[in-house]
Each structure stands twice: as structure tokens, then as C-alpha cells.
Amino acid sequence: MKKRELAALIDVSFTLNRGERIAIVGESGAGKSILGFSIVNLISKPGYIESGSIKLENKELTTMNLRQLQEIRGKRIAMIFQDPMMTLNPVLTIGNQLVETIRSHTNISYKDARNIAIEKLHNVQISSPEKRFDQYPHELSGGMRQRVIIAAVLLLNPDIIIADEPTTALDVTIQAEILQLLLSICRDNGVALILISHDLGVVSKVAERTLVMYAGHIVEEGPTLEIINDPQHPYTQGLLNALPQMTIPGQRLNQIQGSMPSLAERPTGCAFHPRCPYATQKCKQEQPQFIYSGVSSVACFMIEDMLNEFADTDKEVL
């Protein structure tokens, strides 16, 4: 059998400023989780980073060895996953795991570490943290576990938190609480946040800037509110219009035809063209470049043409 390589991310670039909260939005298969994992070089085999660079301040992360990376992971960049049990060890008490984390990175006594851990549990609004300290992960509810994870993340004062669908497995009421908590923690400690989510409602509550991904590309990037109120890219428009709250109850929803292509079936040109109502011949052949539309940065020929037209008329007027 011939081995094939499939690109999950293509030419993705963005910057995250200190203390900024950004969101990566997309449907399943868009490559948003892989992007999150790539940042801390946590891609499992057979995947690998083929080219490109990821810089934390001035340090290049892609060429670091495992030891240097481990220093970065946790201490500088922490991750929160959809399933808290991915991080929590089911056979150790919550307290033990927290204390272990502190003591593996700093040189303090068990008692001090315990005090810090309990304080952090208190910070994430866990009731009676002394009692929870001695409990096992399975004794806690999903929302409580996610709080413990956030406490664990806070222990080492990271600069960046990458949260991959942190509330997807939770009920709405719990989701609202966790989002609130995440937001206040980032604000209070000046931590930057990369929120990976498929839910535009969640994103609008937390992130200042949003990247919309489709089939391995970033198709639109801009301030969250602008993107939600005035989406430029046809995919973003479709995604927002498909939400039930965008139509009058009882009416048909505005659907996007088809579904996201798999990695192996990615079309040529703009990846969205088979589903795009505005697709032209050009979209089928060429990959659009990022262009600033005045609202957000968009990779779309339609927007590009529109802007060029405006520029031309402007010239004529002058």
C-alpha cells in the first residue's frame, strides 16, 4: 500500500498577544484541535509539523527537545481538555495530584504545597476545598472536575491557557459557570487564552478576537463582536445564519449545503467553494489570500473583488 500524507493544517498563522483571549472556531474536522495541540508540540505520531514556526516570545517551539518543551508545557502554556479525565489520574486523590504538580516544578514542602493547592481550589469556587482535597476524581461531578483542572492549571501561573472545548461535555448551567470562571481567571491574572470551540455563543462570551477555521485553513480573523455582527466570509455567514436563533421560530433554518470535506477529499482552490453560494471559476482554481476588509481579515475572492471595485470607483471619483 502506498502511504499517503494528509495535511490537517495549511498555512495557518496568527499571533496571540500577552493577556489576550482569542477563540478558534470551526466544525469538527476543521483542524482546530490539531492547531491547539501543535502549539505545544503535542501531536501524536504519525502526525508531525512539516513546516512553519511557533514562537513563544522569542523562543522557537518547533525545534525544542522534549525537556525544554516540558518546561514550557504547564509552566508557560497549560492545556484544558474537553474530558477532564484525560488529565486527572483516577487512582490518585485530587490533592495528591495538585501537590505533585507543584512540587515537581518548585522546591517547597508538602505542607506549603497543600496550602497553595487548597487556596487554588478555593479560587476556582470549589466548596469546602479541604474536603475535596482528599477525594478521588470519580467522586466529583463533571463541572467540579473541570474546576479542579482549572485549579491545577493555575498552580504554575502559566502565561497562556489553551482550552480545547472545555465546556462541551457540560450542561448549560454548569457551562455558564465554568466560562465565567475561566474569564475571570484570565482577566485577574493577565493570562492569555486560546479557546477552541464549535459554539459561537460560548466564544462570544469569552474571546476578544476570533479565528474561524474551515478544512485546515483560517478563513476569517477579527474582533469577536465584529465577526458575529458582520461576518464577511461566506462560511462564517453560513455558520451564523444556520443557528436556530437567526430565524423566526417555525421557519426553515438557513442551512449550508453539503458537509465539510475530509482531509483526503479537500477540493482545489478555496476549500469552501463546493458549498459556497458565491463561488466562481477562480475560487475553484486558486487559493485566496488574506485581505483586510475593514471589519476583519478574510480569505475570500468575493471580498477581494468587492474591495478592488471600491478602490477603483474611489480612484475614478478622485
Next chain:
Amino acid sequence: MATPLIQISGLEKAFSTNESWLGQWRLRQGKLARHKDSVHALNGVNLTINQGETLCVVGETGCGKSTLARVIMGLTPPSAGEIHYLDQRIDQLNNRQRMFFRRRMQMVFQNPYASLNPRMTVYQTLSEPISFHNPQLSQSSVDEKIDELLESVGISASSSDRYPHEFSGGQRQRISLARALSVEPDFIVADEPLSALDVSVQAQVLNLMMDKQEERNLSYLFITHDLAVVEHFATRVAVMYLGRICELSPTSTLFSSPKHPYTQALLSAIPRLDSNTAQPIRLIGEVPTPTEKPIGCVFQARCPYANQRCYESSPSMTLQSDGSSVACHAIEEGRL
């Protein structure tokens, strides 16, 4: 005037958590006694589903909404209570007697990756119920019917020889719907049919369900936790908490003026796109596991308005002036 299709009264369901017979014996005060541990998933549900309407049941994990669906469909027997289809009681039927109702009531499941048999092609999946319930049909008319069904849910008939794993999640959910429609039911229970799908695909499936409802005058019992979908799709909404219905209202009434304290908290927690919504109401504690049959109001432990009466007696559904029914002592007493 709406005619009731399904009527449910006093429905209860308890799951025993120590199944094995030996494990049920305990020493109590020096005596050996048999004791069954159980979880009470449904604690007296009364509900009517009218012809042609979409009744949405919302609630959080563990509120018993999926159990309700399974009990109605006869996948698990109720511990107490009655279910009527039109004027016939259907909760105590055996497999043979139930066969008639199998054609009238169908179900769409949550996980499109598990609800289709991975070893059966789409053709096999659809032909089984059709030829099973219509043994008089000839092979060619079964084929015709399958093609028709597939086209009607937006799957090309030429792909009927393919296996489920060759389809995307949204397409699989369409095939599931086609299977449910294959016996021409007039009532469909949909247990979180959209929760495993992406937003753009959710819209496709929801549209399809609405089209089918219009075409065939279907009634839906739609179980979900996604309130945005409820607001769009439902005729009436039932809010469930710990195995009981605490509020039942026409959709617009529920969303414009939620009455029950739990409904209020639930609605405030939806992450809306406009950023200027009020802070979500924070509830105390978490949803408990009902190992004992609850005494009093199911919501008392987390309710900010609970008083002594709420701990002692369970509130019953009372009709409000705007057409909603609420089970809450505080509202009854005018405290809220």
C-alpha cells in the same frame, strides 16, 4: 382544538443498581433482609402529546429525559403509571401486541455513529423494517420504496449499497430518519438527534424534520438540552428536573416569561450571541442522584425560594393565566 395522541400519567421508573440477587441481601439490626438499591429516574410524569405538535423536553444530564423516551417506546418497562396511544393503553403490552404500535411510533437516536448497524448497508438497514412490516410487498416495490425514502431525505438512491461508515454524521442521521419513516409512523421520538452534529449540519437535519412533519402530519417528542433548537422548533416545551416536569408551556410563553425558578436559571445560562445579556443565575450545588424517591419538591435543594412546605410536600402542576403550567409552591403562594 388539539387532539391528544399520547397521554402519559403518573409515569415512574426506578433502575435497580444492585442487579445480582445475592448482592441484595444485607444484615440489618442482626436480621438478614433483602434490599434493592435503586435510582429513581422518573418520579411521576404527566404529559400529553397532541397530534401534529412538537413537544420538546429539556433538562440537564440525569433529569430522566432519555428514560422517558425509552419508556414511551417500550424499550424499558415503567415501574408505575400509564401510557395511552389515542385510547389504548400501551405500557403493558407484550411484543406481539405492541407490533401495531411499532408502526405508529418510531424513534431517532442520538448518536448517528452507533444507531446504524455498521455491518449492514443502507439498503439492508431500510429493507429490513419495510419487508418485516409489509410482508406482502414484492421485492421490486420494496426497492422502489427504499429509493423513494432515500431521495426524500436527501441521500442519493445510488448510494444505497454503501455502509454507514462511508457517510458523514449528518447523512447518517438522515438515514436514521429514513429508517424511522420507513414504516410510516405518525409519532416520532427524537432523543437528542442533533447533539452529535455540527451547527451547519444541525440546520440541515432540523429542516428535514420540519419538512417531514409538514408532509406527513407527524407529531414529535423532541428531547434535547439545546435551548436554541427548542425555541425554534417546539410547539410546547416541558422542562424536566430530577424525573419530574416542573414547567410546561407554549414555547413563546416559556422563553418570554419563564416561571419556575429552575427554568429561569436554565434560560439565563444559554450563551447568547449578543453580549449584553444579564449574568446567568447561579444555582447552589449540583444535580443530586435520586437514590431515594424524593419527598417534596424535586428542586428544593437548589432553589433560592424554598421554604418548609417545599421540603414536605410535592407541588402539583397548576395552570397559569398565560397558558403555562408550573409545579412550584412559591408561585402558587404568590411569593414569586
Next chain:
Amino acid sequence: MKHPKKDLTHPIAGSRWNHIWSGVVGDKLAMMALIIFVFYCLVALLAPLVAPYDVSDPAFMDLLNSELPPSWISGNSQFLLGTDAQGRDLLSVILYGTRLSLTIGICAVLIQVTLGICIGLVAGYLGGRIDNFLMRCADIQLSFSNMMVAIVFLAIFQSLFGMARYQQLAMVILILVIGLTEWPLFARTIRASVLAEKQQEYVDAARVMGISSKRIMFRHILPNTLSPILVIFTVQIANAIVAEAALSFLGLGMPATEPSLGSLISEGFAYMFAGSWWICVIPSITLIILILAMNLLGDWLRDHLNPRAYKD
């Protein structure tokens, strides 16, 4: 017509076989094991055509030719692998012995599979008291060493009906004894997969359709549990052949007139230290290679039939 009349029971997706096949081709060890197994099967099937001598010929057994060493020692090209104590051509005897061993192995495992599937499906799907009862039966069956059951049973049969009767029916009895003692392995594996499959929503969907339990068990659940069955199937054939060889070695297996690999080894063992080592060693090597190939194949299947590896 767009849909030719299709067999609804056909359980296995073409994609699964394609997947297995492309995997085998990619893995040298698995490929070799498969080639060896196919070679043995062909030899067993074609033994009457391939064997240089006809075993049913009265002239086949010639004491004058007894204990001749293999041709590369004696230089005598008449008997490639030498002869045994009765003067039979060892190559021909081994070919027929392989045929017998494989037949007994496969037939015994077919009995095990049939019993195991029925009991496992019923226990797993119906659950409750039936499940408890059937699984306790399996436990009891497993608590006796199958060798012990076989020895006791065969010894009783021999003493009751006499040696002559036994030699007539030896093969059938061996198949039955080995087949009936090892079903719990299959039953347990199938029950475990059924319990997992029962939770899947497609089973509920079939129930909602009113499909009968029997049909759900055999048409819906069974095809989805076949992967682990296939794995144990290969390993169990090897085990059954070994069990037969061991019984034969103890004198409870195939008679000397109709030797399987096991009885050949047993018979040759007496001459081991008298200098005629080949009578014992060559059948042993034949057996070892077969068992090794089967086990390699089983291991490989177990690694590659992991449902997660091919479902998507």
C-alpha cells in the same frame, strides 16, 4: 433492476476482508504464516495425490523396509524421509497425518464455535438468570482441565466398547471430546462482545422496529462480534491439534493404523534412543511449524482486527 436480490444475512462487509488482506500483504511475518497455513491445508486436501505411496495399499507396510533413515543419510532415494518402524514411507504417513490432525482440529473448533456462539449470544443478550446459569456452567466446565475430561471419557469408552470399536470411531470421538470441552472460551468472548454491542443504539433501533430477539441476536449483533471470534478461531485450531496430539501421545488418540501427527510422534518416541530419531523428530517439526504458523496468524489477527483500527 438497480438492486439485485441480495442476501440479507451476508454478515461481513467487503471492506473488512480488504482491510485484512492489505494488512497481511504489508506484514512479512503474517504473510509467511498465512502461506505456511495455506500450504498445510493444500497438502492435507491433496494428500492422496501428493503422497508418493498409497497408504491403503496392502504393500505399503513392509517390515523389510522398517526404520530406513532419510535419503540424505542413507543415500537411498526410494524413501525421501525414511521409513517408520512398520516400514511405511514416513513422508506419506506425515502427509496423511497432517490431513487427519487438521480435520480433527478444524471440526472440533467448529463444534466449539457453534456452541460458544449460541450460548454466548443467549447469555449476553437475554442477561439475568439465564446469563448467570449459563456462565456458571461455563465456569464449571473450565474448572475441569479439558485434558482430564478427555482422558476419563476416552478411557471409559475404550473399556466399555472395546478397543476395536474405539479404533473405528476414534476420529469422531476425538472431535466430539475436544469440541465439547472448550466451548466456554468462545462463549465468554462472545458474551463480552454482545454485552458491549447490546448498548449500541442500532440494537434499540431494531427493537423499536419490533424485530424479534432471535433475529436481532443473529442478524444484528453476531456479525459485529465476529472479529474476536476469528482471532480465537485460529488459535483454538492450533490448541485442538495440540490436544489431539497430546491425547494420541498418551495412547488415547488415533490408532497406529491411521496415525495422526500426534500418534506418529508417540510411536516414534520409542525408537528415539534406538538411533531411529527421524521417526519422532520429523513429525514433531511438522507439528511445531503448523502450530507456530497458526499462533502467529492468530496474534496478527488480534492486533489488526481491533475494531477501532478499521471502522473509520
